[in-house]
Amino acid sequence: MNRHAVPGRLLRVAGVVLTLTLFVGACSDSDDASSDATSTTSGSTTGTSTTSGAGSVKPVDQAGLEAALADGAKEFLYPGAFALLRTPSGTVTATYGTTERDGGDPVASGDHIRIGSNTKTWTATVILQLAQEGKIAVTDPVSKYRPDVPNGENITVAQVLDMRSGLYNYSETPEVNEALDNQPERVWTPEELLAIGLAQPPYFPPGQGYHYSNTNYVLLGLVAEQLDGKPLGEIYRDRIIGPAGLTNSSFPEATDTSLPDPYSHGYFFGTNMLTLTDPALPADMQTAATDGTLMPTDVTNNNPSWTWSAGGGISTAEDLATWAEALAGGKALDADMQAQRMKSITPTDPSNPEAAGYGWGIAKMGPMYGHTGELPGYNSFMGSDPENGVTLIVWANLAPGANGHDPASTVAKNLIGEMYTG
Template sequence: MTRDRTTPHRTTRHRTARSRSRAARHRTPAVLAAATLLLSALCAGQAPAAAPPGRVGVDPVVAEKLDDAITAAMREADIPGVGVGLWIDGDESYVRSFGTSDKTTGTPIKTDMHTRIGSVTKTFTVTGVLQLVDEGRIRLDAPVSTYLDGIPGGDRITVRQLADMRSGLYNYTEDPRWLSTFQADPYRSWTPQELLDIAFRHPADFPPGARWAYSNTNTVVLGLLVEKISGQPLHTYLEQHVFAPAGLDATSLPTGAEITSPYVHGYTNFTADGATVDASGWNPSWGWSAGAMISTIDDLRAWVPTLVDGRLPDGGRLLEPGTQAQRLRMLPTGHPDVGYGLGIARIDGWIGHNGELPGYETIAVRLPQARATLVIVVNSDVDGKTGSLSSLIANRVTKIVTPDHVWDLPPAAQPQAVPEPTPSSTPTP
């Protein structure tokens, strides 16, 4: 539920390495998904029966409505490009791309293009933490000072409170001096410790566990925790233990500003003069474990069911069932219909995460009762009067396909890794 920036270098994955990584984790058989109602009916030579309550269906009429709703929203908000994927029970139901990935060349946006996914990164980082919990190397309710030094109040902040955004640690991306520095040089490289030094100059916002408040600082601390306990750089750990087992060949955590081709160009007005520019080459290291990853719509389609259901494509599990259950234990955020678990959110029934950073917005969620996965990619964060562009598209889509579960994330519940420009920080043109 936030904004971040990062583009990882895509690394080559070998099946032997993937097999070793999979074999290293506990597996339990998974029940094969049933064929869709429509497919069953067609094979039997019958007319399709009505979908059960809560079930999503996309026929040509619905698809046309979605096309019209998305293109209308793009015109309304002046969005350059949008990619939308809606899958039901593992079957490709509605996959469309609209507009351009590059306003200079006019290259169309496509679903296999790499994009910066912002705070969807948090779902991967926290997965790494929970894997180490399963291995008995981290305890969720242990103070973080058990594992890391230098965290103010770390003897009272638990690992769980970092993962569910209840630590009280100040969010470094709200620091005015950091914002000015970032605007002055968005190509600068940041280390995790530099980011934490900024956060720790500020007192805690509240005592640990007192309430919920979104803070990128929490996930940066968790990224360092994974590195300390695993003995590996975070990008290496995630590659071997999360991306490869989940079959995510186009997903990575970059170590610099690189982004794999073909990629979506992202447009932002988070600039000193308020002008809209191409931010695809900006360095996302300031987001690191909280928001620097890149992926594709196709990879996110594969990731979301694993994230929400806990099952891998090969029928095994990424996490133990008990740990997965704890991840999905949503606590109130103070906003209606919005809950937050361990690096994962629930918005009116949709479970997953969204991400925003200069030039890019992403939503990757699942509605379990409908067995539906929804992925949305937008290559602009110039929100203007409409607010979050990805939420605008998600709202229009879900009004049509899941009217009982409409995406409606309140602006106050949509923290941004980089706050919106204000007259004091960014003059309007």
């Protein structure tokens, strides 16, 4: 499989998993739960279904969440994972395993993880807030703010937001991937990341296609700093983290490779270069991972500065749930801008009516709106269905899987398939 040919499926990008398009009707085998899975609940969750245009919704109970995480562990070999499901009937959470391989603490609801491209929802929301304030317009050419962008006079801010600019993804280059393997401690600057992306030929003329690209969001982060007159971390704090009440979320400085306590370690099979053109490990390495002769690497403290405004955030499951609901429910924007944002979501593959959609820093994945995030060591899914009052968060502390698939997003897809039955 050519990684470049699959929309949104870019492992180095911590990207939204737009290949998981067939949510409705998907299901997981929940008959073989591991004793390693545990759960807690607040409120009560019953089998009562609700009905909407998205179909009948039947909340998954504790046993179902436990089974989904245990099944995921069998396929992906992650040491630990967490799931949170909010419905009108209450909140159910489930944990699997531990925060470290062969030891560590049991996974808990307050564990901090790297959220990868879920950070893009922060970045896009900042740009849209600035648009509300008249400091930028989504119809503006990016050359107005960054004259160094090739053909920038023909690329709109909206096309940068929805991955239709054509700008090359810097994290698909051998230059970046070799450095991630050989210099994991390297501190990257946003300007050098942008320069790497802009030095490559575009994928297509502006507006003539879709290609998930971190370069778009590093560019937006730099524009946000330019317009707001402060560092990106302060912008997130003042515009996103504080107002939304994300008390356990943060955006580290470029030299900071730590996570706040408590946190989960993150693990990664293989190397970035090995999986650059095909996200799956070679068959013999997949077999070795399964039989335990190939061990994953602990990449917890690899420097994440290469992701910056495209994927550098840290959060917890509870905060992701709060933010997913704010994102889908319009709490971070005024009514007009939220309506424009939701209208911006269009299929990533126009030839496939069931393809997932992407818009201004927000994805539509089956009946849910949100995003996913992946970088080596961590994969997370956050989605909210405001029509039915359903929110789902899943994270796993190994990514990608040896088979090239996304652990948390796959578990989430299966859970959504169980809930939406019609």
